[in-house]
Amino acid sequence: MTEPSTADSSKQPPRVLLLYYSYTGQSQKVLEAAGEVFRQRGCEVTAAPIEFTDPRYAERFSRFPMRSVWPDFLGMLPAQTLxxxxxxxxxxxxxxxxxxxxCIGSPTWWRTVSMPLRSFLKSHEARNLLDGKRFAVFVVCRKYWRENLAGVRKLAEKKGGRYVDGIHFTYPGGQLPSMLSLTSYLGSGEYKDRYxxxxxxxxxxxxxxxxxxRRFAARIADKVFGKRTA
Known part of the structure; x- marks a missing residue:
């Protein structure tokens, strides 16, 4: 059971949107786990994956693994930097x-918000979705997560969103080994011991x-929809 909330008083289940871009499925994975928790709390959960269609870049993300991992991987650096x-x-x-x-799932591309998600958060569509609404951020990254989380928060708040909380998930290993591990996976679709x-x-x-x-989602549900009682 939950404490009474605005959604309870109107006898409508709370509605949660899982908004994300996910090339390898990692952002999708953490949001789906969170979605399970929200459903257990009686929420109506809807997934909203963003599709990257830009003709300059989309072809490299149209298949997995990448056809030419290093040119494709490094080729996003100028656009991401700018x-x-x-x-x-x-x-x-x-x-x-x-x-x-x-709930916004944000993979980290070159230390910042990925182009597909940034493109949405700068759109008029984002204003219609976020204005006056509470949002939480789920960042997936290899190392550098702060710029990504701060960037998503800033962009969403500029569209009228009300920040609730954020979490980041990082991959293990030092700078070079973790980068090689990720690029090896992007180029082969397999986990390897050496590269x-x-x-x-x-x-x-x-x-x-x-x-x-899942634990983070439970805390968010407590904040937004009221704590469970025994």
Whole structure:
């Protein structure tokens, strides 16, 4: 059971939107785990994946693994450094729903918000979705998460969103080994022990991080929809 809330008093279940861009499925994985918790709390949960359609960049993300990992991987660096936007497509759920909470899944591209998600957060569509709404941020990254989380928060708040909380999930290993582990996975679609002669740490979201996402979602549900009572 939950304490009474605005949604309870209107006898409508709270509505939660899972908004994300996810090339390898890592942002999707942590949001789906969070979504399970919200459903257990009686929420109506809707997924809204962003599709990257920009003709300058989308082809490299149209398949997995990448066809030419190093040119494709490094080729996004100039656009990311300049924080450019591009063409995207969003599902109808972004336009037709009225949500009590929006969970934003944000992969880190070159230390900042990915172009597909930034493109949405700078759009008029984002204003219609976020204005006056509470949102939480789920950052997935190799190392540098602060710029990404701060960037998503700033962009969403500029569209009228009300920040609730944020969490980040990082991959293990030092700077070079973690980068090689990720690029090896992007280029092969497989987990490898070594790449270019370097022993690799694991990459991507672990089972423990999935559980961490569930615990975070429970805390967010307590904040937004009221704590459970025994």
């Amino acid at each position: 924080q450019r936007t591009g063409d995207i497509r969003t599902p109808d759920a972004v336009r037709v729903g009225d949500y009590d909470l929006i 270019l002669g370097v022993r690799l740490p694991p990459t991507n979201i672990s089972d423990e991080q999935v559980e961490e996402s």
